[in-house]
Amino acid sequence: MVLRFADTSVGYHGVAVLTHVDLSLEAGQCLALAGPNGAGKSTLIKAVLGLTEVLAGTAEVFGRTPARSREQCGYVPQVGDLDPDFPVTAAQVVLMGRYRRIGWWRPTRATDRRAVTEALDRVGLADEAGRRFGLLSGGQRQRVLLARALAAEPELLLLDEPFNGVDVVSQEAILSVLRELTRSGTALLLSTHDLALARDVADLVCLINGRQWAFGPPGEVLTADQLRSAYGGHAIDLADGRTVLVEP
Ligand SMILES: Nc1ncnc2c1ncn2[C@@H]1O[C@H](COP(=O)(O)OP(=O)(O)OP(=O)(O)O)[C@@H](O)[C@H]1O
16 A cells, blocks of 8 residues: 555644545555645645644555655655756756765766656656756746656655646646556656546545545546535536536
8 A cells, every 4th residue: 555544634833734634545546636725735745755744643655654655755846836047957957866866975877867868758858958947948847857756766756736837748748657657556646726637647536625525536526516515615517517616
């Protein structure tokens, strides 16, 4: 089992911002975290990485505490969280993904350079290796961050809003890498506002907003009733059977 959360509460400085989390994830599965702004998606991702407090319940990552499983996890942050003026090339950003293996103070070896080239190739950016990170488009930067996580060869990959502000080309490139990863047994946990995408890409969806409202296959979780509960009534059924969300 990759993840097992049971009646878990997580938060900051002793105050819970997300409660009643009950979920599990196995190797090769993709779990999407869905919910409105401030629902607790990033907080839950940080809890899996051991960066936020588990205040109640169980939180197991690969059968251990989150902090003890950190080595097996890769993390792709929101691209907007990074300073684009940082003077490094795309390849140097990806090489950072290898530091855990090689130690940042040691010289890089041929295997590391090969891993960097391969990772950039997988996200379709082999030609941009020498370009400055800050000069790439938002979508390309997101793909470089994905390549950095791939270079570390994680067993569980966490992605915070990987499709935010990303154009169709980058979205397709990211989606195809994610599908390849699950096929080869990597587990994925990603947060998204895009419910259609969650339905499309995920085996499991966890619907949260301050608490967990539902967990299960997309068809069971992303129903009009569940969405109305989680989004506080801001869901409207359309005549064609679709549900749309209206911001309060
Ligand atoms: N470092 C922090 N200290 C205290 N509270 C925090 C901290 N980070 C986030 N929060 C609070 O935790 C709650 C959940 O925030 P979080 O960022 O996890 O939501 P989210 O679902 O990822 O939102 P968004 O979709 O807007 O990114 C919010 O009320 C937020 O204000």
